[in-house]
Amino acid sequence: QVQLVESGGGLVQPGGSLRLSCVGSGFTFRWYPMSWYRQAPGKEREWVATISAPGRTTDYADSVKGRFTISRDNVKNTVYLQMNSLKPEDTAVYICNARGPINYWGQGTQVTVSS
DSSP states (O other): OOOEEEOEEEEEEETTOOOEEEEEEESSSGGGGGEEEOTTTTTOEEEEEEEESSSSOOOETTTTTTTTEEEEETTTTEEEEEEEEEEEEGGEEEEEEEEESOOOOOOOOOEEEEE
């Protein structure tokens, strides 16, 4: 059974930081490029960042470039999203994705940026 389980969300003040984690199981994690998406209330799901299967290549949405860092540990089957200099507009449910012949999705973790 494939699972992607996110954690690390919460409430943080503007300018603060959070580190999200996503643990994968039930599939060969190291073969899959991994991505983070986010969805704010009333908005469409938005791509945030992607990391290649071996972890050598990363790509970011313009809205988070320079503030967020995606990384992975293929021994721990985990992908991370380090989020710095958070803004209220970063408030959303953050969702982990494994991109392959079948796309796998997690349930998401809530991030709220508010004073």
